[in-house]
């Protein structure tokens with residue numbers, strides 16, 4: 001048996017509940033079978049473990065963290081690749097091109113990407129032009 005401290009996201013009620021195993025808990029949560037006994041909401045989640053436990057966990061998983069970082073990098077690279085394949089690179093002209101699409105109704109088959117300064121982004125936003133910042137990793141093997 002395992003005891004979890006649960007929290008209801010709806011009414012913020014904290015309560016303890018016993019489960020046969022962590023797997024049982026996950027199953028119940030997956031199928032929305034956990035109910036708050038106060039408001040009957042299904043938005044019940046496990047609260048974080050005691051800080052002490054987390055601390056120990058962190059020490060042991062510093063190696064894991066590096067792996068995670070690599071996985072995140074890999075994700076960003078894949079995302080960048082997707083953008084490269086599906087958007088047109090306008091480089092330094094990003095702000096100019098974004099405006100010409102916005103104001104001249106310039107039709108482009110592809111969306112655009114490129115580099116813009118923080119100031120450019122701010123101005124574009126003020127003009128109601130939708131631009132998103134994306135993390136970018138230069139891949140030297142490319």
Ligand SMILES: [Zn+2]
Nearest residue numbers: 008011036039
């Ligand atoms: Zn509740």
